[in-house]
Amino acid sequence: MEYETIIGLEVHAQLLTKSKMFCGCSADYASAPPNTHVCPICLGMPGVLPTINKKAIEYAVMTALALNCTIPEHTRFDRKNYPYPDLMKGYQISQYNNPLSRNGWLTIEVNGKSRRIGITRVHQEEDVAKLFHRTDPSGESYSLVDVNRSGVPLMEIVSEPDMRSPEEAREYLMKLHSILQYLGVCTGNMEEGSFRCDANVSIRPAGSTEFMPKVEVKNMNSFKAVYRALAYEVERQRKVAEEGGKLVQETRGWVEEKGATVSQRSKEYAHDYRYFPEPDLPPLELSRKFVDEIRSRLPELPDARRDRFISQYSLSRYDANLLTVSRAMADYFETCLKPLPQGAEAEKRAKTVANWLLGEFSRLLNATNIEIKDAKITPQHLVEMLELIDNGTLSTTMAKTVFEEMFRGGKSASQVVKEKGLAQISTANELESVLGQVIAANSQAVADFKQGKEQALKFLVGQVMKATRGQANPQMVNELLRRRLAHSQ
Amino acid sequence: MKLDREEVKHIALLARLGLTEADVEKFREQLSNILENFEILKQVDTSGVPPTSHPVALRNVLRDDEVRPSFSPKEILANAPREEDGCFRVRAVLE
Ligand SMILES: [Zn+2]
Numbered sequence: 001m002e003y004e005t006i007i008g009l010e011v012h013a014q015l016l017t018k019s020k021m022f023c024g025c026s027a028d029y030a031s032a033p034p035n036t037h038v039c040p041i042c043l044g045m046p047g048v049l050p051t052i053n054k055k056a057i058e059y060a061v062m063t064a065l066a067l068n069c070t071i072p073e074h075t076r077f078d079r080k081n082y083p084y085p086d087l088m089k090g091y092q093i094s095q096y097n098n099p100l101s102r103n104g105w106l107t108i109e110v111n112g113k114s115r116r117i118g119i120t121r122v123h124q125e126e127d128v129a130k131l132f133h134r135t136d137p138s139g140e141s142y143s144l145v146d147v148n149r150s151g152v153p154l155m156e157i158v159s160e161p162d163m164r165s166p167e168e169a170r171e172y173l174m175k176l177h178s179i180l181q182y183l184g185v186c187t188g189n190m191e192e193g194s195f196r197c198d199a200n201v202s203i204r205p206a207g208s209t210e211f212m213p214k215v216e217v218k219n220m221n222s223f224k225a226v227y228r229a230l231a232y233e234v235e236r237q238r239k240v241a242e243e244g245g246k247l248v249q250e251t252r253g254w255v256e257e258k259g260a261t262v263s264q265r266s267k268e269y270a271h272d273y274r275y276f277p278e279p280d281l282p283p284l285e286l287s288r289k290f291v292d293e294i295r296s297r298l299p300e301l302p303d304a305r306r307d308r309f310i311s312q313y314s315l316s317r318y319d320a321n322l323l324t325v326s327r328a329m330a331d332y333f334e335t336c337l338k339p340l341p342q343g344a345e346a347e348k349r350a351k352t353v354a355n356w357l358l359g360e361f362s363r364l365l366n367a368t369n370i371e372i373k374d375a376k377i378t379p380q381h382l383v384e385m386l387e388l389i390d391n392g393t394l395s396t397t398m399a400k401t402v403f404e405e406m407f408r409g410g411k412s413a414s415q416v417v418k419e420k421g422l423a424q425i426s427t428a429n430e431l432e433s434v435l436g437q438v439i440a441a442n443s444q445a446v447a448d449f450k451q452g453k454e455q456a457l458k459f460l461v462g463q464v465m466k467a468t469r470g471q472a473n474p475q476m477v478n479e480l481l482r483r484r485l486a487h488s489q
Numbered sequence: 490m491k492l493d494r495e496e497v498k499h500i501a502l503l504a505r506l507g508l509t510e511a512d513v514e515k516f517r518e519q520l521s522n523i524l525e526n527f528e529i530l531k532q533v534d535t536s537g538v539p540p541t542s543h544p545v546a547l548r549n550v551l552r553d554d555e556v557r558p559s560f561s562p563k564e565i566l567a568n569a570p571r572e573e574d575g576c577f578r579v580r581a582v583l584e
Pocket of ligand 1: 037
């Protein structure tokens with residue numbers, strides 16, 4: 001039987017605020033020693049009062065707007081009650097009935113086809129403490145609690161069950177990740193857990209509208225893991241269904257080493273959260289002025305930037321997509337094109353820069369696991385190198401070596417060329433015979449030059465560069481040619 | 490509305506309260522009474538009244554995103570039943 005796959009994703013993104021969601025403790029806990037960013041509020045002591053971080057609300061509203069959501073005028077926080085040691089208060093402050101936004105969408109592209117994926121809601125909540133599981137020498141296992149992460153602003157983005165394949169889920173996740181980075185509201189680091197994803201997966205006979213039990217998949221710590229886990233899970237469900245087995249609603253964890261999802265013992269009564277309005281936090285009124293002000297600050301988003309790159313620089317859709325996934329890459333690209341050469345040169349330069357960025361640059365970034373913002377090679381360095389290619393100092397092959405050297409050492413192209421003497425023919429003796437050949441073969445240009453046409457000399461220099469496949473020093477060629485032509489009759 | 494014993498035990502579990510069999514019967518009666526009183530309140534027509542989630546008419550109480558000093562780990566861990574490596578040590582938590 002043909003089956004249809006149904007996937008919905010739930011993303012939790014930590015917001016890049018300075019302080020926590022409801023107290024003034026620093027939200028930057030990544031490298032802090034345990035329990036150093038904690039106060040009675042985020043520790044959940046009785047009698048304390050939380051206060052909403054305004055920046056977090058702005059960031060969440062900004063995200064909701066970028067995802068085409070509707071922002072209601074009234075929103076409020078609720079208590080989600082469940083007992084777990086990572087939850088200091090015994091409840092998490094979250095949003096239930098009146099989230100700060102609903103009904104949005106984003107566009108993904110798979111195999112050249114665009115699809116709109118619905119966003120059910122974007123709401124604001126708080127992160128929980130971190131647990132470490134240990135075993136003491138007697139074999140007794142126990143847990144350690146570090147409260148630093150407790151209360152860090154967390155935004156939840158829930159999609160509609162609109163995705164029909166693991167590819168679509170991956171594209172959705174990458175697009176969402178890209179949008180959050182453009183907005184600058186989240187680091188997006190999946191390994192460190194600042195951008196986390198759970199999935200709801202089910203299958204059903206193609207064409208039917210029946211609901212089959214859905215499985216929640218957790219523990220996916222990279223885009224690749226999400227794709228692999230979903231592909232595995234869809235296949236597993238299909239097999240169970242085909243063999244006449246019974247699918248059950250459950251939570252399964254992705255185990256990277258096994259390359260499989262594994263059933264997690266379901267927590268009893270796990271879904272009895274008994275939400276009720278958070279009495280410690282007065283409701284929020286999101287005035288239209290507040291919302292419009294945030295809307296006016298929205299940056300150009302990935303899709304719009306891709307479309308502009310296509311029209312402004314005549315890039316292919318494929319290249320424009322790749323260049324605009326990361327804001328840092330798109331910025332780098334545009335910095336390289338300032339100032340933009342005129343006319344047809346502009347298109348050529350854009351294409352050349354795109355090729356270098358998507359080729360060598362991306363390859364080296366991946367190989368060295370360096371992020372663009374930490375790259376030593378600057379846009380100015382790259383542009384200078386391209387000029388050395390244009391004027392014949394460097395061949396494209398040599399440029400690759402130079403580029404790698406620039407990437408590793410942070411030096412300019414001319415510095416690298418000079419230091420490495422990169423195969424340049426820089427002694428007069430080596431050049432003499434080539435000069436002789438070029439002069440002999442271009443008598444017209446030689447005559448023109450002798451009659452005072454400077455252009456002709458440029459042409460001859462070019463011929464020498466060509467004959468040496470770019471390995472001669474153009475300055476030296478220029479001088480040697482002048483000297484020879486002045487002496488010869 | 491009458492609660493049965495199983496419902497009382499479920500509520501006790503959610504609240505992490507240990508009840509004796511006698512407690513279960515006592516709270517079954519008390520909680521049932523409370524629910525019955527709410528049944529009476531529910532007879533009032535509130536269709537034109539917005540729900541009250543907060544007794545005080547405050548709105549938009551927000552703070553600027555500024556970092557303030559946290560407490561020292563010593564103070565934070567002062568009530569910890571056990572501590573280890575700067576963390577609270579608790580009984581094993583199973584996923
Ligand atoms: Zn705090």
